Every structure is written in C-alpha cells, then in structure tokens.
Amino acid sequence: MSPIVDLSGKRGLVVGIANEHSIASGCASAFRAAGAELAVTYLNEKAEPYVRPVAERLEAPIIVPCDVRVPGQLEAVFERITAEWGELDFLLHSIAYAPRDDLHTSVVNSSPEGFMLAMDISCHSFVRMARLATPLMKKGGSLLTVTFYGADRVVENYNLMGPVKAALESSVRYIAADLASHNIHAHAISAGPVKTRAASGIGRFDVLMDEVRARTPAGQLVTIEEIGRIAAFLASDAGGPMTGSVVYADNGFHTVA
Template sequence: MFSLQGKTALVVGIANEHSIAYGIAKALKDAGAELVLTYLNAKARPYVEPLAEALGAKLFMPLDVTNADQQDALFAAISDTCGGVDIMVHSIAFCPAEDLHGRVTDCSRDGFLQAMDVSVHSFLRLIKAAEPLMPDGGTYMTVSYYGAEKVVDHYNIMGPVKSALESVTRYTAAELGPKGIRVHALSPGPLATRAASGIDHFDQLLNDAADRAPTHHLATIEDVGACAAFLASDGAKNMTGGVHMIDGGYSILS
C-alpha cells in the first residue's frame, strides 16, 4: 500500500455503497488520506451520510455541480478546515433518459449540453476551484469508460461525452504538469452501479464483458480504488494524462 498519510482528498460522486466513488474514497482512507465528501441533495443525503461517518470524513457537504454557490462554499470550507487539498476525485455523469436511450443522431441540443455540463465541464470547474489549494502539487482523477474509445451498444451519447472527458484529462494534464499537478482518467469495465443501471440492456453488457475479458472477471469498486490510491501517491509522481483501463484486459481485444 502506498501511503497517503498527511494528504487531503475531496471525493465527489458517492451515491451509495456500490458507487465507484465510494470504492475510491475507502481506498484513499485506508491509505491514510483525510476525506472531504459530498452529497448531491437532501434525497441523497441519508444514503451517503452513514458512509461519510464510517469513513471519518473531515467535511461532509452538499454539492450539486450545477450550483456555483455550493461549490464556492465547499472550497471555502476546505480552505478554512483543511488548509488545502491534495487529491480531487470527480465521479459523476448525467444524461436525460430520453437522450441516453435514443440514437446519437437524435440527441437533443438541451440533452447534449446538459450531459456535457454535468459530466465534463464540472470536472474543469472543480479543477479550477481546487488549483489554488494545491500549491505543492496534487492529483485530479475522473471516471471514464471504454465507450469513449470504441462504439459500445446502448452506450449512445455518453460515448462522445466520455471521449470529451478523456480529452480534457490530457489537456489539463499538459497545462498543470509544470505545477506538479497530475490528471488521470480511470476507465473500469462495466460495474453494477446505480448510474450504470440507466443504460439499456446493461445486464447483458455485464455478462458479455465477463465472458470476453481475458481474466473473466468484472472490475470491482475495490479494483478502481486500489488504482486510484496508487495514482494519488508519490509512487506515481511522474505519471499524468493517462486513461487507465481497469477491465480485466477487455479493452486489449479486437
């Protein structure tokens, strides 16, 4: 285990104990990091708060990434309470159901803009807000999927959206590298999370991935957390801009 002792990590995107963000938060905590955790709204809070308490979160605050006031309040509290932040994890995505389930060709303008705003531009907003709190460098991470690179049945408009997210990862890594800030995208295979359950025929996608992957195992949130903890550590201080596949080798096959 690479030590994250003395580091503060902001993790955005926990919905419940099955969330990728929860797997990452737990791994960061186990490696020694102090946690700042957020919840989307009052409806989500009862599911997330017990997890935040169990993980001993130093701060637990609301964050709807479309609400600028909530973002400002969060980073002000991080500055006042923690003095700064060393790790920021962005694990959120959204697309209106009617656009997610339809053809890419038919995606509405409003649906496309909303998907890009919540899933991609919010990462940029969080990066910009956290940057002044990382004077000695740090690590940003987001979560992508293989559908950004290849066409995956039923992934639809989220493919182009995740492709944009991966491009943002590379460009911000290039810009922030001189400041000692690394940027990564984690790309696990399909996982049975609440967000993923909105994809049509998702159970079939899970079965196909397990059958096809060389390891014949689906990724777990623990797998993703272990990768994130390493990338946030000093052991990965010369790694940045990567899309890290955590998929049992699925993506190496033609």
C-alpha cells in the same frame, strides 16, 4: 482492506458517492485505508441518507452537498475546504448524467439541451474542479476522474455518453498539460462495467456486463475495491511520474475489445 500505498498526511475530495456500492465509494475506502483524510459530497437531500453513512464510516470531517448544476454550490465546497484545511492533495470526480430521453435514443437524435447538460455535468464540472483545486494544491496534487471504454469504442445503448466521455478524456490530457508547471497530475480511470445505480440507467446493462465478462481474458469483472486501489496509487507520490493518462481498470478487457 490493507493499503498498498501511503496517503498519510494527504487530504482529498471525493465527489460522486451515490451509495456504498458506487465506484467513488470503493475509491474513497481505498484512500482512507491508505491514510488519507477525506471531504465527501452528496448530491442533495434525497441522496444524503445513502451517502452520509458511507462518509461517516470513512471518518470524513467535511460532508457537504454538491450539485454542480446549482450556481455557487461547487464553489462553496472549495470554500469550506479552504476554511478548514487550507490545502488539498487530490480529488476524485465521479459524476455523470444525461437526461433519460437523450440517453435512451441515438446520438443523432439527442437534443441540443440534453447534450449540453450531459457535457456540463459529466465533463466540464471536472474542468471547473481542476480550476478551483489548483490554488489549494500548493505542493502539487492529483486530479482523478472516471471514464468508460464507450469513450473509445461504440457500445450499444451507451449513446450520448460516448462522446461526452471522449470529451472528458481529452480534457484530462489538456488539464495535465495546463497544470504540469504546478506539479498537478491528471488521470482518467477507465473502469470496467460495475453494477452501480448510475449504470442502471443504461439500457440492457446486465447484458453488457455478461458480454464483457465473457470477453475479459480472466473471465472476471473488476470490483470497486480494485478500482479504488488504482485510484489510491494515482493519488500517491508513487503515481507522480504519470499524468495525462487514461488508466484502465478493467481486468484487461480493453486489450481484446
């Protein structure tokens, strides 16, 4: 992959790689191709065999577990970065979760516990990362998260994740305002549907992909590599004047949806 921006000398944290096909993997590959040094997390021991080979191909010097539900584990990630690097230039948050029963029912029938858990993992964890990253972004930086057009429109079977992603997008705007004086920029990348392990939990996702492809102006879905190039731009100095935005990486689908 030929780089389109220069991230040489920059260090970034990538949270959310599930395997080589995940959006976070596409973004991490673009960051590395542009010259960045990366820290990579994996969810747990079960996920590690799928993530470690990706991280090793990226020559990541820091490969650590991070389950945001485990008290202290996210903080430990930033402690490791502080000890080894002492600074951070950008981070990518690409994690989302909702309990299966709550995801596969209507919003009005979702449980309070499931709603709160989905909000904590999918949204508030980004707020926590922003807080922990701020002291390390001494010269400014970029905070990126991944969203979906179901935050703005009702998407069949997206259910609970719709309002959760809407909260995430709103959080991006407030974080951008909160951290503007630190020269820290925040963005949500609204990616078109990609066949990932996470997406497989959404009912009839293959049908959704076909419908989106048919309605996208060029009749073509976005790839993780294309999403990655946008993420690399937002992490670079060239993306500096932008902040608080929902940046669409969907081949124009949002213009006709």
